[in-house]
Amino acid sequence: MSAFDFAPAIPLLPFASFVAILIIGHSAPRILPKGGAIPGSLATGGALLLSLWLLLPVSAGQYHNEVFYSWVAAEETFSLHLGVLIDPLSALMAVIVSLVSFMVFVFSMGYMNDEGETGLPRYYAELSLFSFSMLAFVIADNLLMAFMFFELVGLCSYLLIGFWFREDAPSSAAKKAFLVTRFGDYFFLVGTVGIFAAFGTGRFVAGETEGMRSFPVLAEEALNQGHQILGLAPETAITLLGLAVLGGVVGKSAQFPLHTWLPDAMEGPTPVSALIHAATMVAAGVYLVARMYGFYALSPTALGIIALIGGFTALVAATMGVVKREIKQVLAYSTISQYGYIMLGLGAGGYVAGVFHLTTHAFFKALLFLGAGSVIVAMHHNENMWDMGGLRDKMPVTYYTFLAGSLALAGIFPFAGFWSKDEVLYETLIHGLNDPLLLIAYAFGLVAVFFTGFYTFRMVFLTFHGEPRTDTAADPHPVRWNIKLPLVVLGTLATVAGVINLAPVEKLTGIHLTFLHDWLDGGFEGANAHHYLELLEGVAGYHAASLGALGPAVLSLAVALVGAGLAWRLYNVPDPTEHTAKLGSIQTLLVHNYYQDEYQVWLAEGVTLPLARLADKFDQGVVDGVVNATSSISLLSGSRIKRLQTGVVTNYAALLTLGLVALILIVGIYGGWF
Amino acid sequence: MSRPRLKLGPHLAKGVGAIALFVVLAYLVLRTTFPEVVGFPDGVNITASIGYALFNLPGGDVASEGFLAPFEIIDIVLVAALVGAVMLARRRVGGQVAAALRTGGEEE
Amino acid sequence: MIPTSYYVLLSVAVFCIGVFGILTRRNALIFLMSVELMLNAANINLVAFSRLFGNLTGQVFSLFVMALAAAEVAIGIGIILVLYRNFNDVDVTKPVTMRW
Numbered sequence: 062m063s064a065f066d067f068a069p070a071i072p073l074l075p076f077a078s079f080v081a082i083l084i085i086g087h088s089a090p091r092i093l094p095k096g097g098a099i100p101g102s103l104a105t106g107g108a109l110l111l112s113l114w115l116l117l118p119v120s121a122g123q124y125h126n127e128v129f130y131s132w133v134a135a136e137e138t139f140s141l142h143l144g145v146l147i148d149p150l151s152a153l154m155a156v157i158v159s160l161v162s163f164m165v166f167v168f169s170m171g172y173m174n175d176e177g178e179t180g181l182p183r184y185y186a187e188l189s190l191f192s193f194s195m196l197a198f199v200i201a202d203n204l205l206m207a208f209m210f211f212e213l214v215g216l217c218s219y220l221l222i223g224f225w226f227r228e229d230a231p232s233s234a235a236k237k238a239f240l241v242t243r244f245g246d247y248f249f250l251v252g253t254v255g256i257f258a259a260f261g262t263g264r265f266v267a268g269e270t271e272g273m274r275s276f277p278v279l280a281e282e283a284l285n286q287g288h289q290i291l292g293l294a295p296e297t298a299i300t301l302l303g304l305a306v307l308g309g310v311v312g313k314s315a316q317f318p319l320h321t322w323l324p325d326a327m328e329g330p331t332p333v334s335a336l337i338h339a340a341t342m343v344a345a346g347v348y349l350v351a352r353m354y355g356f357y358a359l360s361p362t363a364l365g366i367i368a369l370i371g372g373f374t375a376l377v378a379a380t381m382g383v384v385k386r387e388i389k390q391v392l393a394y395s396t397i398s399q400y401g402y403i404m405l406g407l408g409a410g411g412y413v414a415g416v417f418h419l420t421t422h423a424f425f426k427a428l429l430f431l432g433a434g435s436v437i438v439a440m441h442h443n444e445n446m447w448d449m450g451g452l453r454d455k456m457p458v459t460y461y462t463f464l465a466g467s468l469a470l471a472g473i474f475p476f477a478g479f480w481s482k483d484e485v486l487y488e489t490l491i492h493g494l495n496d497p498l499l500l501i502a503y504a505f506g507l508v509a510v511f512f513t514g515f516y517t518f519r520m521v522f523l524t525f526h527g528e529p530r531t532d533t534a535a536d537p538h539p540v541r542w543n544i545k546l547p548l549v550v551l552g553t554l555a556t557v558a559g560v561i562n563l564a565p566v567e568k569l570t571g572i573h574l575t576f577l578h579d580w581l582d583g584g585f586e587g588a589n590a591h592h593y594l595e596l597l598e599g600v601a602g603y604h605a606a607s608l609g610a611l612g613p614a615v616l617s618l619a620v621a622l623v624g625a626g627l628a629w630r631l632y633n634v635p636d637p638t639e640h641t642a643k644l645g646s647i648q649t650l651l652v653h654n655y656y657q658d659e660y661q662v663w664l665a666e667g668v669t670l671p672l673a674r675l676a677d678k679f680d681q682g683v684v685d686g687v688v689n690a691t692s693s694i695s696l697l698s699g700s701r702i703k704r705l706q707t708g709v710v711t712n713y714a715a716l717l718t719l720g721l722v723a724l725i726l727i728v729g730i731y732g733g734w735f
Numbered sequence: 736m737s738r739p740r741l742k743l744g745p746h747l748a749k750g751v752g753a754i755a756l757f758v759v760l761a762y763l764v765l766r767t768t769f770p771e772v773v774g775f776p777d778g779v780n781i782t783a784s785i786g787y788a789l790f791n792l793p794g795g796d797v798a799s800e801g802f803l804a805p806f807e808i809i810d811i812v813l814v815a816a817l818v819g820a821v822m823l824a825r826r827r828v829g830g831q832v833a834a835a836l837r838t839g840g841e842e843e
Numbered sequence: 844m845i846p847t848s849y850y851v852l853l854s855v856a857v858f859c860i861g862v863f864g865i866l867t868r869r870n871a872l873i874f875l876m877s878v879e880l881m882l883n884a885a886n887i888n889l890v891a892f893s894r895l896f897g898n899l900t901g902q903v904f905s906l907f908v909m910a911l912a913a914a915e916v917a918i919g920i921g922i923i924l925v926l927y928r929n930f931n932d933v934d935v936t937k938p939v940t941m942r943w
Contacts, residue, residue, distance in 0.1 A: 708942030710874075710935045711749065714865045718752040725759050734763060749866040757859035761852060769847040773897035781902070788903055799899035802907075809910045816914030823921030 072196035078104035079189035086182025096181025146202030161340035164547035171544035191217035204263030245312020252305030277355030314346025335430030371404025372502030379512035411488025418481035425469035428551035432463035439537035462552030480559035494606035514624025568610035850891035858884035
C-alpha cells in the first residue's frame with residue numbers, strides 16, 4: 062500500500078464530510094456533533110495526515126500521476142479527465158492547504174460554536190466543500206480540472222463570504238467577490254480553451270503514461286522548432302495564452318486591478334477570511350502560475366508583466382493598508398500586498414522564492430487572521446483598532462503568537478517571512494540588474510517593505526499596546542483552548558518555517574541549507590525547478606547577476622525596521638492619536654483606496670452599460686428585425702401561394718398534364734430526342 | 736330531347752393541355768424507329784399459354800415466367816376493393832345500417 | 844403486318860382522349876370512364892409490345908391491369924356515392940372544403 066493509493070482521498074475526505082454534514086444537518090441537526098465541526102475537523106485532519114504521508118515517497122523521489130476518471134478520450138493525447146498529480150509542488154501545497162483548513166476548523170469551534178452562531182451545519186458544510194475544492198485544485202493534473210475546481214473555489218468563497226446573508230453588506234460583498242473573480246476567470250477559460258486548441262492537451266506533466274505530452278513541453282518544442290501555434294508566431298501565441306490564463310490568476314489572487322473584492326470579503330466570518338487568504342481562494346491564483354511555470358518561463362513578456370503587476374500591487378496595497386481602522390482591513394490589504402510579492406518572485410524568475418513565500422505566507426497569514434479572530438472574540442465583535450489597546454496583558458497567548466506572525470509579515474529577522482521575502486527581493490534584484498523592467502518592480506517591492514513594516518506594527522501597537530481605550534478592551538471576553546491551539550501551532554510554524562530555505566545563510570557560510578530548492582528540483586521531467594531555471598536562462602533570457610546575499614538582505618531588513626520603527630515612535634505610546642491627518646490629501650486618496658471602486662463602478666455604468674444598451678438595440682432592431690422579416694415574408698408568400706390549392710380536381714389534373722408536357726419537352730430537348 | 740349534344744364553351748380550354756400532350760407524344764412516337772416485330776410463331780395457342788403462365792404451370796406453347804404470386808395478390812386487392820366499396824357505400828341511419836343503394840337518391 | 848408505331852399512336856390517342864375528358868368534364872362518373880380509357884390505353888401498349896418482342900408478359904399484365912381497373916371502379920363508385928351523399932351532387936368542382 063503506497064501513499065499514492067490514498068492521494069484521491071485527500072480531497073475526497075472533506076467532500077465526504079461536506080455531503081454528510083449537508084444531509085445530517087438538514088434531516089437531523091441534533092445528532093450532528095458541534096454543528097458539524099467534528100466531522101469537518103476529522104476529515105481535514107485525515108487529509109492532513111494523508112498529505113504528510115505523501116511527503117515520504119515524494120522526498121524519496123517518487124512521483125505520481127494517474128487518471129482518475131476520464132469522460133472524453135478522443136485521440137491519442139486529447140482527453141478531458143480528472144486526474145491526480147503528486148509531485149513536490151502539489152504535495153507541499155496539499156500539506157499547507159490541509160493544515161490551514163484543519164486549523165481553521167478547530168478555530169471555528171471557538172469562533173462560531175462558542176459564540177452561539179446559528180446555521181452552523183451550513184457553515185461547516187461550505188467550509189468542507191471549500192477545502193475539497195482547493196485540495197482537488199492542488200492535485201489537478203490538467204488545466205480543465207484545475208479550471209473546474211478554480212470555479213468551485215470561487216463559488217465556495219461566495220457562499221462563505223455571504224454567510225450572514227441576511228445583512229446587506231455580506232451579501233453584496235459576496236456578490237462582488239464572485240463577479241470580480243468571474244471576470245478574471247473568463248480570461249482563464251479563454252486561455253484554457255486556447256491551450257487545448259493549440260496543443261491538444263491540458264496536462265501539466267507528461268506523467269508515466271506512454272505517448273502523453275504536457276503542454277508546457279509541447280510549447281517549448283514549438284518554440285525551439287519555430288512552429289506556428291494557432292496561426293501565430295510561437296512567441297506571440299505563448300504570451301497571449303499565458304496572459305489569458307493570468308487573467309484568472311489576477312482575479313483570484315486579488316492583484317491590481319482586480320483586487321477590489323478582497324477587502325470587502327472581510328464581511329465573512331474571520332476563520333473563513335483566514336482560509337481564503339492563507340490557503341485556498343487567493344493562493345489558488347499564484348499556485349496556478351507555479352503549476353504551469355514551465356509555460357510562463359517560455360515567455361519573457363508574460364514574466365515581465367507578472368513581475369510588474371506583482372510589484373505594483375505589493376506597493377499599492379501596502380500604502381492602502383496604512384490608513385485602515387479595522388484590524389481585518391489591514392490584514393486584507395497585507396494579503397493583497399504579500400501575494401504581490403509572490404507574483405513578483407515568480408515573474409522575476411524566482412520560482413522557488415515564490416513558492417517559498419507562498420508557504421511561509423500561508424502560515425503567518427492564517428496565524429494573523431486567527432489571531433485577529435481571537436481579538437475580535439475578545440472585543441465582542443468590534444473590529445475597530447482604535448477601540449482596542451492594552452490587550453497584551455489580558456491575552457498573552459494571542460499577543461505572542463500574533464507578534465510572531467507580525468514579525469514574519471514585516472520580514473524581521475529571523476522569522477519565516479524574512480527569509481522568503483528576502484529571497485523574493487534578492488531574486489528580483491539579481492535578475493533585475495540585467496533587466497530594467499524588473500528593477501522597477503524591485504523598487505516597488507522594496508518601498509512596499511517599508512509600508513509593510515509600518516502598517517503591521519501600527520496594527521500590533523494599536524491592538525495590544527498602550528492603555529485600553531474602551532471598557533471592552535479593559536475587560537475582554539476570554540477565549541478557550543480551541544482558539545489558542547491553532548494559534549500556537551501556526552505561531553511556531555511562522556517563527557521557524559524559514560529553515561526550509563536559508564539561502565543567504567548558505568551563501569555566507571557554505572553549509573547546504575536550501576532544502577526547498579532541493580525539494581522543488583525533484584519532480585516530473587519538464588516540470589521541476591531545475592528545468593525552469595534552464596528555460597529562464599535559455600529561452601526567456603533571464604540572467605542572474607552575481608551579487609552577495611548579505612547586502613540585499615540587510616537592505617530589506619533595514620527598510621522593514623525603519624517602517625516598524627516609525628510605527629513604534631508614532632503608536633507605541635500609552636495614548637496614541639491618529640496621525641493620518643498629516644498626510645493631507647493623500648489621506649483622502651488612501652482612505653478611498655485610490656478610488657478603485659469608484660473607477661470600476663464608473664467603468665461599469667459609464668462604458669459597459671451604454672455599450673450593452675447599444676448591443677441590445679442592435680439585437681432588438683437588426684437581428685430580431687431580420688428574423689421577424691424572414692418569418693413575415695414566409696407568411697405573406699405562403700398565404701399567396703396557397704391559392705394555388707383550389708381543391709378542384711380538374712385544376713390539379715391540368716397542372717399535372719401541363720407539367721408532364723413541360724417535362725417531356727425539357728428532357729427531350731436536352732436528351733436529344735428532337 | 737334526350738340525345739347527347741356537343742357542348743362547346745370556355746370549359747374546353749383546359750383540353751388544350753391534353754391536345755398538347757398528344758402532339759408531343761405523337762411526335763415522339765413517329766420519330767422513333769421500332770425494331771423488327773418478332774411476333775409469336777404461327778399456330779401457337781397464346782390464350783392457353785397465358786393460362787399456364789398465370790398458374791406457374793408447364794405446358795404452354797409459349798414459354799413465359801410464372802405469375803402465380805401477382806395473381807394471388809391481385810385477388811386480395813380485388814377483395815379489399817370490394818369490401819372497401821361496400822364500406823363506403825353503406826350508411827347508418829339512426830345507428831342501423833340502411834340499404835346501401837336506394838332509388839331516387841333523396842336524402843331524408 | 845401493321846407497324847408497332849400505329850398501335851402506340853392509337854394508345855397515345857386513347858390516353859389523351861381520357862385526359863381530355865378529365866380536364867373538360869365535371870361529372871364524376873365521366874371521370875371514371877376517362878380513367879378507364881387511360882388504363883386501356885396502357886393495355887394497348889402492353890399488348891403491342893408483347894407482340895413486338897414475342898414475349899407473353901405484356902399480355903398477362905394487361906389482364907392484371909383489367910383486374911385493377913375493376914377494383915378501381917368499385918372504389919370509385921363508392922367514393923362517388925359518398926360524394927353525392929355529402930354534397931348532393933356528383934360535380935367534382937363542388938367539394939373544395941379540403942383545400943388550404
